[in-house]
Amino acid sequence: MSDQSPTTQTMAGRTVLVTGASDGIGAETARTLAARGATVHVTGRSAEKLRPVAEAVGTEPLIADFAKLDDVRRLAEQVSERVETLDVLLNNAGGTFKPTKRTHDGHEPNFQINHLAPFLLTNLLRPQLAKAGSSLVVNTSSIGNLMGKIVLEDLDYEHRRAIEFPAYGTGKLMNIVFTRGIAQRWSGDGVVSVAVHPGPVGSSFGRDSWLVGLLYRSPLKRFGTISVPDGAAPLIVLAERGPDPEVNGRYFSRFKVDGRENRQAHDPAVIDGLWERSAALVGLS
């Protein structure tokens, strides 16, 4: 249970949007930040699962499927109708998806759901982030970034074989690269961005993937994973800390800054190239 006593109102006066708030660490983070005084807006893919979370935080649910970029555009419109300023954007929706499938927009799903959709959402909400004067974007990444490989000429795995976990790792590497791109491009707007690995959390993670689901649903799960509240804790700590320029563009492994990163996460050509190509793909350039 979240402690709702006035002494823990660390988030009072702050407006937060949490994606992937219908389940797992996103739902836990949303509930906790609301209990600590924030106005929390929540979005998820499943209306049924999001409803109780929205009721707990006291705002209307925002349904969007990140496999449909038009849903993301509509979501950004709904958020901008509701809020003038956004203090914290928690880009947390994501997961592992079968890479042989395609999204409604024709993209490899690990690429679109983990990177392209939050890239679009964050860009569309830049005015609200900038208007806050100083704001924070938290991208939920993963230690899986170490297994990723960004090929700028083949973001959709059309010319190489896609294997599920490395494709997920590539999406999570993109979360770090995007974090760095925001730090380089938007610091003049007062926007600070960080990426975070929450740890191996025993959530619903892997439910869209036969292989990962098997690992996460096996009886061994309880030995290898941490609880959902433990997994949400680093996100909550970062949101409470707020926009600290000292950590702008950096990747946390749970509470520790500068976690282990893929070499590509520091490559300026990848940081710029991913931004430019993503912007072109979603019609922002």
Ligand SMILES: NC(=O)c1ccc[n+]([C@@H]2O[C@H](COP(=O)([O-])OP(=O)(O)OC[C@H]3O[C@@H](n4cnc5c(N)ncnc54)[C@H](OP(=O)(O)O)[C@@H]3O)[C@@H](O)[C@H]2O)c1
């Ligand atoms: N669990 C781990 O071990 C672990 C480790 C490292 C990183 N992470 C990252 O942590 C984040 C949260 O994961 P979790 O562990 O809390 O997993 P989870 O319980 O499966 O929650 C995932 C959330 O993402 C949402 N989502 C998935 N696909 C979506 C789509 N197409 N459109 C919109 N929303 C979508 C889900 O919405 P619905 O429920 O409405 O479908 C749900 O709210 C993810 O980005 C994941 O990659 C997890």
